[in-house]
Amino acid sequence: MPAVNSAPLLRLEGIRKSYGAVHALNGVDLEVRRGEVLALVGDNGAGKSTLVKTIAGAHTADEGRILFEGDEVRVSGPQAAAELGIATVYQDLAICDNLDVVANLFLGREQVKAPLAGRLRRLSNAAMEQRTREVLAELSVTTLRDVRRPVSGLSGGQRQAVAVARAVLWGSKLVLLDEPTAALGVEQTDMVLGLVRSLAERGLGVIVISHNLSDVFRVADRIAVLRLGRNAGTFVRAESEPDDVVAAITGGRLLSGAKAS
Amino acid sequence: MSAVRADAPGRDGARLGLAARLGAARDADWGPVPVLIGLALIWLVFQLLNENFLTARNLSNLVLQVGVVGMLSLGVVLVLLIGEIDLSLGTLAGMCAAVVAVLLTNHGWPTWAAIAFAIAVGAAAGLLQGGISVLVGVPSFVVTLGGFLAWQGVQLTLLGNAGELRVEDEFVRGIANSYLPSWLAWLLLVVAVAGWWADVALRRRARTRLSLTTRPLSHDVAACLAPAAFGALVVAYLDGYFGVPWLLVVLIGISVALGALTTRTQLGRHLFAIGGDREAARRAGVRVDQIRVLVFALAAGLAAVAGLIAVSRQFAVSTGTGGGTLLLEAIAAAVIGGASLFGGQGRVYQALLGALVIASVENGLDLLGKPSSTKDIATGAILVAAVSIDAISRRRRAARGA
Ligand SMILES: Nc1ncnc2c1ncn2[C@@H]1O[C@H](COP(=O)(O)OP(=O)(O)OP(=O)(O)O)[C@@H](O)[C@H]1O
Ligand SMILES: [Mg+2]
Numbered sequence: 205m206p207a208v209n210s211a212p213l214l215r216l217e218g219i220r221k222s223y224g225a226v227h228a229l230n231g232v233d234l235e236v237r238r239g240e241v242l243a244l245v246g247d248n249g250a251g252k253s254t255l256v257k258t259i260a261g262a263h264t265a266d267e268g269r270i271l272f273e274g275d276e277v278r279v280s281g282p283q284a285a286a287e288l289g290i291a292t293v294y295q296d297l298a299i300c301d302n303l304d305v306v307a308n309l310f311l312g313r314e315q316v317k318a319p320l321a322g323r324l325r326r327l328s329n330a331a332m333e334q335r336t337r338e339v340l341a342e343l344s345v346t347t348l349r350d351v352r353r354p355v356s357g358l359s360g361g362q363r364q365a366v367a368v369a370r371a372v373l374w375g376s377k378l379v380l381l382d383e384p385t386a387a388l389g390v391e392q393t394d395m396v397l398g399l400v401r402s403l404a405e406r407g408l409g410v411i412v413i414s415h416n417l418s419d420v421f422r423v424a425d426r427i428a429v430l431r432l433g434r435n436a437g438t439f440v441r442a443e444s445e446p447d448d449v450v451a452a453i454t455g456g457r458l459l460s461g462a463k464a465s
Numbered sequence: 466m467s468a469v470r471a472d473a474p475g476r477d478g479a480r481l482g483l484a485a486r487l488g489a490a491r492d493a494d495w496g497p498v499p500v501l502i503g504l505a506l507i508w509l510v511f512q513l514l515n516e517n518f519l520t521a522r523n524l525s526n527l528v529l530q531v532g533v534v535g536m537l538s539l540g541v542v543l544v545l546l547i548g549e550i551d552l553s554l555g556t557l558a559g560m561c562a563a564v565v566a567v568l569l570t571n572h573g574w575p576t577w578a579a580i581a582f583a584i585a586v587g588a589a590a591g592l593l594q595g596g597i598s599v600l601v602g603v604p605s606f607v608v609t610l611g612g613f614l615a616w617q618g619v620q621l622t623l624l625g626n627a628g629e630l631r632v633e634d635e636f637v638r639g640i641a642n643s644y645l646p647s648w649l650a651w652l653l654l655v656v657a658v659a660g661w662w663a664d665v666a667l668r669r670r671a672r673t674r675l676s677l678t679t680r681p682l683s684h685d686v687a688a689c690l691a692p693a694a695f696g697a698l699v700v701a702y703l704d705g706y707f708g709v710p711w712l713l714v715v716l717i718g719i720s721v722a723l724g725a726l727t728t729r730t731q732l733g734r735h736l737f738a739i740g741g742d743r744e745a746a747r748r749a750g751v752r753v754d755q756i757r758v759l760v761f762a763l764a765a766g767l768a769a770v771a772g773l774i775a776v777s778r779q780f781a782v783s784t785g786t787g788g789g790t791l792l793l794e795a796i797a798a799a800v801i802g803g804a805s806l807f808g809g810q811g812r813v814y815q816a817l818l819g820a821l822v823i824a825s826v827e828n829g830l831d832l833l834g835k836p837s838s839t840k841d842i843a844t845g846a847i848l849v850a851a852v853s854i855d856a857i858s859r860r861r862r863a864a865r866g867a
Contacts (some may be wrong), residue, residue, distance in 0.1 A: 264747065283750040298748045300741035303734075311738055312750035314731045323721035323732040330671040337677075 211274060213238050213409040214290075214378055219268035223252055228254040228330055231268070236378065236409040241400060243441075244413045251433040252413045256380045259411070260292040262286035273377075286312075291371035293381040299366060301356035305348055306336045308355055308430040309370050339373050340365075343402055347395065361392025368399045371408075378409040385419050397423045402433035418440065418447045431455055492772070500802055500818045503847075504588055507822060513828035521705035525848060527821075527828050528703075529778065531639050532712045536771035537818035539720055539797035540764030542816040546727065548740040548759050548808020549605040552792065553594060553612030556766040559787020560616040561587045563623040563639070563773035565637065566630040566782040576636045577738055585767040590616065591765020595758035605761070613792075621784055629783040632776055640715070640777035644708035650700045653714065657721075658693045665689055712774065716817060719767070723813045735762065740808030790841070794823050797844065801851040822847065 212235040228251045229346040236242045244252050258265045261279035270283055272288055279285050285292070290421040299308045310332050317323035336351050345365045348358075355366060364384050381400065385393045400423050403410050414420050420427060422439060429436040429452040437452040450456075493653035511518040537554055544551045561583045590612065598608045624630055632638065645653070665685050672679050679685075703709045727733035738746040739753055747753045775786050802819030804811030823844055832838045 260748075270600035282748045286750055292748070294748070298742065298745035300738045300745050300809070302738060307734060307738075311734070311746065312732055316731050321734065324726070324730050326729050327731060327734060330668070330675050330677060333672075333677055334675040 211443055212236060212271075213273060214411075215270040215271040216255075216259070217271070219255065219258060219265045219270075219363040221251075221258060221263070221265050229265070230435055232430065232433070232435055234411075234428060234435075236264070236411055237402065238409050239375070239404050240425045241404045241412060241423055243420040243427045244430065245415070245420060245427060245449060246430035246436070250429055250430040250453075253382055254291065254433075255430065256382050256411065259285070259374045259378075260290060260380055262292075262380055274415060281395050283312075289377035290413055293371065293379065293380050299363060300310035302354055304354050304377070305351040305358075305366055306333050309336050309373050310364055311370075313374060325447060330377070335373065336369070340367050343369060343372060343399055345369065345395075345399070358381070359392065360388050362393075363396050364388070364396045365399060368396070372403065373383065374408070376408060378411070379403055380412065381412045383415065384411050385414060385416060387460070393419065417449060420449075421446060429453055493811055495539045496812070497803075497815050497818060500815055500822065500851075503801075504703050504818065504822055504825065507825050507829070507847075511825070511832070515832045517830070518832055521702055523828065523832070525703055525706045525710060527824055528710050528713045530828055531817075531820050531824040532641055532716065532774045532778065532792050532800055532854060533771050534791065534823060535716050535817050536719070537775055537792065538798035538816040538820045539723055539765035540771075541792075541795045542799040542802070542811050542813055543723070543727070543736070543760050543767075544605075544764045545796075545804045545806060546736045546808065546811050546824065547757055548743065549598070549757065549760070550766055550796075551591075551594070551605060551609045551612075551761065551808070552573045553590075553609040553616055554764060554771075555787050555789075556613050556617040556620065557587055557590055557765055557787070558768040558772035558775060558791070559782070560590070560623070560772070561622040561769035562782045562786050563620045565773060565776055566632050567623050569632055569634045569637065570630055576634055579634075579737045580637070580773060581652070583773065584766050587769025587772070588762045588766040591762040591768075592758060594765070595761025598761070599757050601753045617788065620782075620787070624782065624784060629781055631781045631839030633780075637773065637777055638780055639711070641710070641712045641774055642777065643711050645711060645714065646657040647704050647708060650704065654696045658696060661692060662689050719770075720814045720817050727813055732756070737809055740805075740810070742809075759854065794844065795820070797848040798823055801848060803855065819851075822851075 208446050214234070214236045216232060216234040219229050219232045219234075220227070228332075232251070232255055234242075234244075234255070244255065246252050255264055259270065259279065261281045264280065270279060273288070277288060279288065279290070282292075283307070300311065303311070305328070306357070311396050315328040315332050318325065327390065333351060340348055340351070343365070347362050348365060353361060358366070368381070368384070384400065386395050388396060397419060400410055400412055404425070412420075424441050427439040427441060427444070427449055429438070429449060431453065432455075436455065437449075439449055439452075510517065517523055537558060539549065540554055544554075564586050565579050565583040568582060569573040569576070574582070594605070594608050594612050598601055598605045599728035621628075629741075665688055669679055671683055700709055703713075727736060735746065735756055736752045738749070738751055739756060743753055772787060776782055779786065799811065799816040799820050800806065800819065802812065802815035802817070804816060826843050826847060827840050830843060
């Protein structure tokens with residue numbers, strides 16, 4: 205392994221977040237390295253989505269530190285996250301149904317050319333389409349043939365592929381995925397998990413939320429468990445059993461068995 | 466890793482069977498075709514009922530009639546694109562018309578200053594409404610409903626007791642009452658067509674260079690020839706009366722500019738994104754709030770121009786200018802032209818075609834000597850029919866997952 209892999213890409217310390225009276229996160233710590241898939245698991249309402257949104261800049265934490273590539277950062281908004289190299293694939297996907305695949309991939313970062321300034325610059329549609337084809341080919345996504353179709357006509361897996369490709373396209377360093385395989389069939393789940401692995405193989409850090417432990421054990425290098433807004437153990441996939449993780453999720457035992465160093 | 470096999474049909478039509486082709490045709494985005502067919506039918510019926518309908522003189526009138534609603538519908542389609550509504554644009558046009566009249570007639574301002582000021586007033590009013598809607602979070606329906614009442618109040622105040630103000634200014638009167646000399650009309654047509662051809666060719670070259678799929682050459686040739694032939698027909702026909710009205714040039718010019726803005730620029734892409742899924746756009750880094758406010762201001766500025774056209778048509782401003790069913794007709798025009806009330810769907814120039822549908826019905830029924838009550842019923846029926854056809858086709862498309 206290269207030396208850089210020892211320093212974490214992202215490190216969270218003592219993150220707290222409340223929605224009014226609801227304490228969604230009560231001091232969560234987390235670490236992700238480059239080239240690693242970290243699965244984030246926990247029961248409904250454990251705070252997984254909230255944590256991911258904090259990293260993604262969808263909202264800011266009340267307390268706690270975020271270190272990205274060793275430096276403390278403030279992720280004040282989605283734009284700030286994007287500038288750091290953090291891309292997010294949300295549970296509700298957040299893609300625009302009326303736009304085609306290319307437009308969705310480049311949304312907010314369109315390739316433009318002169319004349320005129322600011323947001324009145326012309327779109328380079330052909331260049332964007334070509335780049336889209338390249339990225340889809342790199343990720344071995346073969347399900348998206350017609351990139352000029354509105355995404356409203358795509359299947360769940362295809363939409364996930366669009367969202368993931370967006371992260372790669374933007375040269376992200378860290379990709380967050382919130383339940384990417386929920387509501388997918390067997391084949392499409394396969395495809396998406398393959399995509400997730402290929403992100404890590406490209407050297408990106410990946411955090412993936414999932415309720416499906418068999419998916420988690422297929423794709424993750426490490427597994428972090430949240431319970432009621434707190435850390436409830438971290439497991440190295442190769443050294444743990446699904447039962448240990450289930451126990452941590454349900455609070456049967458507060459396990460930190462096979463704890464990652 | 467495993468990959469799911471593609472099931473999407475190939476793009477090359479040559480090898481597709483007839484059934485597949487028909488299916489593809491049904492799934493395709495029909496663009497302006499439905500509204501054009503509707504327009505052709507309406508024109509045919511009125512021509513059969515009254516042989517004067519398709520005369521150069523009447524079509525020239527029709528162009529002038531479509532002016533106010535058409536200009537207003539251009540603003541409406543922008544607002545609909547981002548999934549909002551603006552109910553104030555009609556009375557806002559009336560208020561701006563009153564502003565121009567007061568400045569010109571009572572205060573003797575120079576023409577250009579009065580016009581610029583009125584458009585600025587309109588844009589500022591839109592900025593205010595958009596700002597309140599976005600910053601305070603009041604639905605645009607409510608804010609602009611308030612605006613609808615308030616701007617009418619301002620208009621009445623400006624017009625005072627007389628309730629009417631004549632405008633003698635030659636330029637303002639000329640907007641809807643002057644015509645291009647024949648040579649200029651042909652020159653403009655040639656320039657416009659040349660520009661369009663260059664655009665089609667450049668787009669084709671850009672795709673070929675990056676070895677992307679291009680549509681069949683015959684498509685591009687048709688896309689070049691059809692507008693040229695149609696434009697030549699219009700110019701030649703209108704030349705048989707007074708010539709091409711300046712108003713037509715203004716309408717087409719502004720809709721081409723707005724069309725380019727919406728379909729070719731980053732800002733335009735963001736308008737569609739906001740209308741499609743505002744939250745997704747926001748998360749992607751689109752400056753949603755800023756753009757929403759901007760659109761309200763832009764639509765209001767266009768409404769001010771519509772007000773100017775109304776003044777030019779009537780040589781005066783009255784308490785009724787910009788009121789009545791005007792705004793509803795403009796919304797109907799945008800919707801007949803294919804804009805969706807739910808946002809993210811619509812084309813600028815098709816709104817103009819929708820306005821032409823409405824104006825044609827009114828004009829035709831006028832020719833037949835029908836009262837305005839009949840016109841209202843007919844316009845209402847056409848609106849519902851147009852939207853129903855659209856809804857049915859959309860549902861069938863959705864059912865097939867296309
Ligand atoms: N916008 C919000 N306003 C108020 N409370 C919220 C909001 N979002 C989340 N919560 C609350 O915060 C807690 C954590 O929610 P979160 O969505 O992070 O859970 P989760 O682990 O993603 O659950 P799931 O597995 O069901 O997606 C829950 O109690 C939830 O009700
Ligand atoms: Mg969640």
